[in-house]
Amino acid sequence: MKPPKNVTFFPLFFTLLVLPSLISSWKKEEFRNCEETPFCKRSRSKNPHSCTLIATDVSVENGDLVAKLVHKSGDLEKGSGNFTLKHLVVGVSVYKNGILRLKIDEGPNLGVPKKRFEVPGVVVDEFLSGKVDLRGVLEEKIGDDLEESWVFEVCDGYEGVLRRDPFEVFVREKEGKSRVLGVNSNGLFDFEHMKGEKEEGEEWGEHFRSHFDSRPYGPQSISFDVSFYGADFVYGIPEHATTLALKPTRGPGIEHSEPYRLFNLDVFEYLHESPFGLYGSIPFMMSHGKDKGSSGFFWLNAAEMQIDVLGSGWDAGSDNIAMVQSDQKRIDTLWMAEAGVVDTFFFVGPKPKDVVRQYTSVTGTAAMPQLFATAYHQCRWNYRDEEDVYHVDAKFDEHDIPYDVLWLDIEHTDGKKYFTWDKLLFPNPEEMQKKLASKGRRMVTIVDPHIKRDDSYYIHKEASQKGYYVKDASGKDFDGWCWPGSSSYIDMLSPEIRSWWGDKFSYDSYEGSTPSLYIWNDMNEPSVFNGPEVTMPRDALHYGGVEHRELHNAYGYYFHMATSDGLVKRGNGKDRPFVLSRAFFPGSQRYGAVWTGDNTADWDQLRVSIPMVLTLGLSGISFSGADIGGFFGNPEPELLVRWYQVGAYYPFFRAHAHHDTKRREPWLYGDRNTELMSDAIHIRYTLLPYFYTLFREANTSGIPVIRPLWMEFPNDEKTFGIDEAFMVGNGLLVQGIYTARAKDVSVYLPGEQLWYDLRSGTPFNGAQTHKFEVSEENIPSFQRAGTIIPRKDRYRRSSTQMEHDPFTLVIALNSSGAAEGEIYIDDGKSFEFKEGEYIHRRFTFANGKLTSSDIGHSDGKSTYSSPCTLERVILLGLSPGYKTALIEPGNKEVNIELGPLRLRGGQGAVVPTIRKPNVRMAEDWSIQIS
Ligand SMILES: *[C@@H]1O[C@H](CO)[C@@H](O)[C@H](O)[C@H]1NC(C)=O
Ligand SMILES: *[C@@H]1O[C@H](CO)[C@@H](O)[C@H](O)[C@H]1NC(C)=O
Ligand SMILES: *[C@@H]1O[C@H](CO)[C@@H](O)[C@H](O)[C@H]1NC(C)=O
Numbered sequence: 001m002k003p004p005k006n007v008t009f010f011p012l013f014f015t016l017l018v019l020p021s022l023i024s025s026w027k028k029e030e031f032r033n034c035e036e037t038p039f040c041k042r043s044r045s046k047n048p049h050s051c052t053l054i055a056t057d058v059s060v061e062n063g064d065l066v067a068k069l070v071h072k073s074g075d076l077e078k079g080s081g082n083f084t085l086k087h088l089v090v091g092v093s094v095y096k097n098g099i100l101r102l103k104i105d106e107g108p109n110l111g112v113p114k115k116r117f118e119v120p121g122v123v124v125d126e127f128l129s130g131k132v133d134l135r136g137v138l139e140e141k142i143g144d145d146l147e148e149s150w151v152f153e154v155c156d157g158y159e160g161v162l163r164r165d166p167f168e169v170f171v172r173e174k175e176g177k178s179r180v181l182g183v184n185s186n187g188l189f190d191f192e193h194m195k196g197e198k199e200e201g202e203e204w205g206e207h208f209r210s211h212f213d214s215r216p217y218g219p220q221s222i223s224f225d226v227s228f229y230g231a232d233f234v235y236g237i238p239e240h241a242t243t244l245a246l247k248p249t250r251g252p253g254i255e256h257s258e259p260y261r262l263f264n265l266d267v268f269e270y271l272h273e274s275p276f277g278l279y280g281s282i283p284f285m286m287s288h289g290k291d292k293g294s295s296g297f298f299w300l301n302a303a304e305m306q307i308d309v310l311g312s313g314w315d316a317g318s319d320n321i322a323m324v325q326s327d328q329k330r331i332d333t334l335w336m337a338e339a340g341v342v343d344t345f346f347f348v349g350p351k352p353k354d355v356v357r358q359y360t361s362v363t364g365t366a367a368m369p370q371l372f373a374t375a376y377h378q379c380r381w382n383y384r385d386e387e388d389v390y391h392v393d394a395k396f397d398e399h400d401i402p403y404d405v406l407w408l409d410i411e412h413t414d415g416k417k418y419f420t421w422d423k424l425l426f427p428n429p430e431e432m433q434k435k436l437a438s439k440g441r442r443m444v445t446i447v448d449p450h451i452k453r454d455d456s457y458y459i460h461k462e463a464s465q466k467g468y469y470v471k472d473a474s475g476k477d478f479d480g481w482c483w484p485g486s487s488s489y490i491d492m493l494s495p496e497i498r499s500w501w502g503d504k505f506s507y508d509s510y511e512g513s514t515p516s517l518y519i520w521n522d523m524n525e526p527s528v529f530n531g532p533e534v535t536m537p538r539d540a541l542h543y544g545g546v547e548h549r550e551l552h553n554a555y556g557y558y559f560h561m562a563t564s565d566g567l568v569k570r571g572n573g574k575d576r577p578f579v580l581s582r583a584f585f586p587g588s589q590r591y592g593a594v595w596t597g598d599n600t601a602d603w604d605q606l607r608v609s610i611p612m613v614l615t616l617g618l619s620g621i622s623f624s625g626a627d628i629g630g631f632f633g634n635p636e637p638e639l640l641v642r643w644y645q646v647g648a649y650y651p652f653f654r655a656h657a658h659h660d661t662k663r664r665e666p667w668l669y670g671d672r673n674t675e676l677m678s679d680a681i682h683i684r685y686t687l688l689p690y691f692y693t694l695f696r697e698a699n700t701s702g703i704p705v706i707r708p709l710w711m712e713f714p715n716d717e718k719t720f721g722i723d724e725a726f727m728v729g730n731g732l733l734v735q736g737i738y739t740a741r742a743k744d745v746s747v748y749l750p751g752e753q754l755w756y757d758l759r760s761g762t763p764f765n766g767a768q769t770h771k772f773e774v775s776e777e778n779i780p781s782f783q784r785a786g787t788i789i790p791r792k793d794r795y796r797r798s799s800t801q802m803e804h805d806p807f808t809l810v811i812a813l814n815s816s817g818a819a820e821g822e823i824y825i826d827d828g829k830s831f832e833f834k835e836g837e838y839i840h841r842r843f844t845f846a847n848g849k850l851t852s853s854d855i856g857h858s859d860g861k862s863t864y865s866s867p868c869t870l871e872r873v874i875l876l877g878l879s880p881g882y883k884t885a886l887i888e889p890g891n892k893e894v895n896i897e898l899g900p901l902r903l904r905g906g907q908g909a910v911v912p913t914i915r916k917p918n919v920r921m922a923e924d925w926s927i928q929i930s
Contacts, residue, residue: 027268031276031533032208034258039192039221040306043336044250044259046223048315049187054165055090058150063133065092065150068107069167069191086110088191092162092169096130098155098349099358102169102183104191104222104342111196113217116341117550119302121561122587124364158348170227171295171346178328179229181287181295181346186315186332189224191342211532214473214539217547222301223336225310226285230292231331233720235708236285237262237307238619239278239584239596241270244611244708244723246285249275250334251311259336262305264553264583266527266534269632270597272604279525279597280584281305281553282619286347286355287331288710290717296347296355298362301340302554302585308334338538339550352711353703359620360702366589366622367564368699371828372404372442373518373578373593373623374691375799376681377654378665379407379444385425386432392665393436397797399667401678402685404798406436407444407520407656416484417457418447419510429512437516440800444580445513448523449492449559452484459504463490468497470548473539480528480536489526489536492558493551494543502566515571518578521563524556525583556583557591564591574830580652584621593623593652601630601661606643607738611723613650617704618711622695625650627657634662637669638740638776644680645779646736649728651691651705653684676776679905686903687728688799689790689807689823694729696824696840705729713750716767722748731787731812731821732758735780742774753814755782756876760909761901763877778905785877786814788821788843793872793902803828806871807921808902811845813877818846822855825866825921837864839922848882851926852919868921873914874901875929885914886928892917896929 034040058067069088087107094100106112137152142163149163159174167189170182183189194217198204204215228234233245237260249257261277270278283305284298299305310332347358360366378396383389389406396403414420421429433443451460451469463469469477469488477488491497507513528536538549548555560581567577579592588594596612599605609626616624628647629635635643644666647653657664666677684691694705703711707727709719725735725747733755735747749755751766758781764770772780783789791808811819826838840856850873873885875896886893899913919925 030209031265031267034306036208037304037306038206039219039338040259040336043190043221043223043306043334044308046188046190049166051166051184051187051189053088053167053189055162055167056164058162058164060134060137063093063131065134065137065152065162066090067162069104072165086193090162092134092160094132094134094152094154094160095127096132097358097361098158098347098354099362100154100160100171100346102342102344102346106191106193109193112194113196114194114545116194116220117302117339117546118341118343119300119551119554121558122300122554122585123362127362130361154348171348179227180292180348181229181297182227183344184224185227186225188334190222192219192221194218194220208532211537213532213537216473216539220339221337222340222342223334224342226297226333226335227330228285228287228295228297228333229328229330230289231287231295231329232289232717234285234287234309234331234333236282236296236615236619238282238615238621239280239612240275241272241278241596241605241608241612242275243273244614245721246309248311248314249308251314252316254311259306259308259334262307262553263533264525264535264556266523266525268534268598269600272602272608279582280556280588280594282584282586282621283307283335284359284586284619285333286352286618288352288714288720289329290715291329293350293714294352294355295349296359298345298347298359298586299335299337300343300345300586301337302551303337303339303549304552305335305337307336310334339547352714353701356618356620356702356704360589363586363620364590365700365702366620366695366698367592368576368833369593369623369695370576370578371688371692372440372799374651374695375404375653375688376402376684377405377407377444377652378403379409379654379656380663381409381657381659382411383408384411386428389432390435393439393441395665395667397439399674399678400795401666401681402795402797402799403441403681404800405442405444405518407654409446410448410483412445415452415454417452417454417459419459419504421512426512430514433514433516437514440798442516442518444518444520444578446520446522447563448483448521449489449526450480450482450484450487450523450528451490453479453486453488454484460488462500463488466500468494468500470536471541473537473541475541478536478540481530482523482528490559491543492555492562493546497543498558498562498565501562502569505563505566505570507570515575519563519567519580521556521560521579521581524559524581526555554585556581557585557588560584560588560591576829576831586620589620589622593625594621595624595652595654596626598631599627601633601635601639603639603738603740605630606639606646606736607724609650610646610726610736613706614704614708614723614726617651617706618708620702622698622704623651625652625654628653628655629657629664631656632658632661635664636740637673640664640669641673641676641680641776642737642779644677646734648680648684649706649726649734651695676905679778682795682904685795685799685802686791686793687789688802689792689825690729690731693790693822693824697729709733709750716750718748719750731784731789733782733784737774737779744771744773745780746771747780749782751784753785754812754877755784756812757782759901759903759905761876761911762909783810783812783876785812786819787812788819788845790821790823800828804867806869808872808874809843809850809870810874811850811876813845813875817848817879818844820844823921825868826864832864836862838862839864839866841921848930849926849928851924852921853924865922870917870919870921871915872899873917873927874899875912875914878912882912882929884930885917886930887917887919888926888928890919
């Protein structure tokens with residue numbers, strides 16, 4: 001949702017204002033640019049090699065390399081009679097699988113008023129336990145100036161280097177010594193020491209518009225450059241509405257460009273092409289290049305961050321004598337944060353998937369969602385009352401359109417008091433949920449972090465009595481304006497408060513809730529309508545005296561965590577939670593799904609949704625999507641249809657719309673459009689077994705459900721800049737249609753192998769750009785030769801009702817007549833899969849034989865079983881002459897026939913089919929064709 005614009009305190013008035021004039025009403029002046037952000041301005045104006053820090057006192061302690069950073073000139077600490085050097089402390093550690101961690105914090109210097117904030121609860125324990133003792137630290141003289149350095153092993157093939165003067169940390173290949181990734185290679189490192197007292201004439205407070213930030217600890221920013229060697233492009237650092245490959249923000253020919261901003265904000269009507277900060281922040285960047293593959297860099301810091309991608313020649317004229325071999329191509333970047341410490345992670349790759357695995361080994365892989373959550377969600381602000389809910393539910397059935405979840409936005413509450421119901425509109429919420437649950441459907445209600453300051457509201461009463469609210473700079477409960485009017489915000493940094501919050505979701509506490517009710521966390525940036533930049537003042541205070549400026553970007557993360565943990569608790573730890581969050585931070589993938597916030601019903605926003613969702617996936621957050629149809633505005637029918645066609649492949653598939661838009665459920669645009677939207681939704685349901693298998697892959701490895709082409713084809717340069725087409729797993733390539741009345745579209749199909757059109761089965765050559773005619777019926781989508789994709793082809797009302805349905809396998813043969821694929825099946829809801837209670841099988845087809853074998857149960861079989869059988873095998877690219885199939889066990893022979901491809905919206909194509917093998921999915925079997 002959005003905050004009102006100028007007219008913050010008059011919701012009725014603003015409702016009138018936002019009506020149809022939606023185009024570019026983004027209020028630029030409400031948000032700070034770099035020039036208006038003192039730390040950003042200071043950091044950006046530094047010259048290369050202005051850093052004069054050198055590493056001294058280097059030693060190995062507890063398996064880490066430790067050192068001090070001091071100014072070359074020997075800057076003495078101010079203060080009476082104390083002659084220790086003002087310094088920073090450096091720690092370099094190495095972890096399993098090629099990860100180097102570099103931490104830099106303030107030394108115990110004179111007058112430091114407090115400890116800097118380190119973000120708790122993001123780095124997972126398993127990662128920490130994988131620390132390896134630094135081995136074979138050698139002193140070496142490197143570079144033209146033979147500067148002293150310390151060299152140590154990072155993992156096979158890679159070593160880390162700490163250089164003394166100028167101070168620099170980088171990773172290089174052992175063989176050939178070419179560099180991979182480095183910090184301070186351009187000497188832009190700067191660390192503002194906190195001071196206890198102002199110097200004469202200094203002013204620490206800052207003004208922005210009508211707001212004043214008191215900044216009681218003065219400037220404390222950190223900035224440094226990071227170089228990605230061998231990189232053709234860099235990607236990552238969500239959330240921005242922009243291209244997948246990040247464009248340079250500084251350098252020759254780039255004027256007035258802003259850095260990419262990471263600051264969680266409730267942005268009203270965001271633009272489709274902007275480096276501006278949106279609802280969530282992940283300071284993780286990944287590079288990719290033809291020569292070296294991929295590497296990655298992550299800075300764990302929750303303060304406002306700004307990141308420049310420096311275009312080549314950015315340092316021209318500044319006599320930047322690169323400290324690196326001049327023959328190495330690289331992309332330089334500048335990272336700036338308002339506060340916190342340096343806590344950074346270097347990932348050596350070298351393949352894109354390796355980097356994602358390395359990054360998610362630090363912040364955790366995605367939680368395994370319940371099956372229903374991977375299906376279609378129907379939302380709008382608002383489904384008015386119970387009658388409306390029943391009506392919408394019945395209409396889906398009437399039109400034979402499946403859906404799994406119906407959502408209720410803020411108006412379902414009693415006066416925006418979360419955990420309550422408007423008694424007139426929703427007199428029987430339990431009965432309503434139970435009725436939907438009887439068709440296998442769930443409901444979701446919204447619960448936001450702003451709490452109405454109303455003494456008769458139990459949440460407010462408890463929170464204020466217990467002192468659980470965030471405090472303002474003067475120490476009183478912070479009081480800001482949000483949906484309920486005057487509101488306070490739960491202080492989610494405290495584990496005790498999070499646990500208290502989690503208890504509010506118990507069935508006893510949350511009246512009218514049932515086991516089929518799940519939760520949506522919105523406005524958790526946090527959004528404060530009358531705050532600076534529509535958020536909380538930076539000098540507000542959290543648990544432990546932490547300033548809001550230090551933890552801002554993680555506030556929504558802790559809220560999401562508390563809610564998700566609460567849902568686990570309410571079901572006695574049995575059921576997987578489902579919580580959607582708008583704000584996010586590294587690690588959010590462990591707590592649920594996110595969506596791209598308040599987009600707009602226009603073609604550009606449909607287009608940008610793909611790079612946005614892909615970027616989230618690269619950054620660990622696999623389970624995401626954009627509002628189908630666009631939140632603001634009324635989509636023309638063609639746009640809505642195209643949105644469903646692409647959105648059916650978003651990992652998180654939900655339609656949502658603003659209060660003031662026309663109703664747009666799939667049956668409201670005429671029969672033909674209903675049919676087209678229904679086809680798109682059906683395709684998602686048909687592919688649910690494939691999606692669920694991919695969600696499990698994300699859960700175990702971090703590899704996202706939908707992927708950029710270059711993740712699957714890392715050597716194919718033509719894919720590096722593509723972000724209109726994407727891969728679903730390794731097997732499907734999908735191209736959206738992003739313009740009205742498109743006649744044709746060019747699609748590059750990578751790799752040497754064929755691609756089979758999903759609906760006609762027609763093969764197309766790889767390593768070629770094809771021009772396809774565009775029909776209204778569907779968007780171009782292809783199965784890659786060499787893959788096997790599981791489907792369920794029967795039409796039901798919800799995913800739950802498909803549980804026992806039989807499977808179809810679509811085998812796309814490659815030039816060696818082979819293919820492979822996987823299926824993952826579990827109970828779809830509990831945590832028992834963590835004890836091995838699942839079916840995970842690999843299908844391989846080679847030499848005319850398809851076999852199914854167990855994977856993932858190395859020690860002992862699972863007791864999880866499923867009555868599901870295989871009802872059909874489709875063979876794409878089978879050479880003629882095959883007539884029969886022999887099925888084992890059972891020694892049963894069936895004919896290979898021509899059968900329909902059977903994908904909704906298809907053109908009635910017929911393909912070689914083995915009907916009714918009827919083997920059980922849970923068991924070993926084989927099918928030999930001849
Ligand atoms: C000098 O500063 C250091 C570090 O803060 C402190 O440990 C030491 O006691 C100080 N010495 C004097 C003489 O104040
Ligand atoms: C998978 O998801 C579950 C939560 O559903 C989580 O507990 C687990 O850590 C995740 N990762 C793996 C490898 O199972
Ligand atoms: C065909 O697919 C199989 C199974 O995925 C694979 O092992 C083989 O290398 C592929 N052949 C070619 C020519 O790509």
